[in-house]
Amino acid sequence: MNMMYGPCVGMKRIDRWNRASSLGLRPPDDVYRLLTSAASEVCADSLWDARV
Incomplete structure (x- = not known):
């Protein structure tokens, strides 16, 4: 969420x-690994999706 x-x-x-x-x-590599991991349960959509 860092602007x-x-x-x-x-x-x-x-x-x-x-x-x-x-x-x-230079966004954090840990975040990239989470987003691209097949076993990841991280939501790929924007946090604000359908809320704004």
Whole structure:
């Protein structure tokens, strides 16, 4: 939820991570591993999806 990595409304978490990475913002690798893990139960949608 750190705004350092840009807005998050309407974006999937992996898309936001990829955007931050491509902009050189160095998002945490642990978050990437969680988002791409097949065994992960992390919701891939935005935290604000259907709430805003």
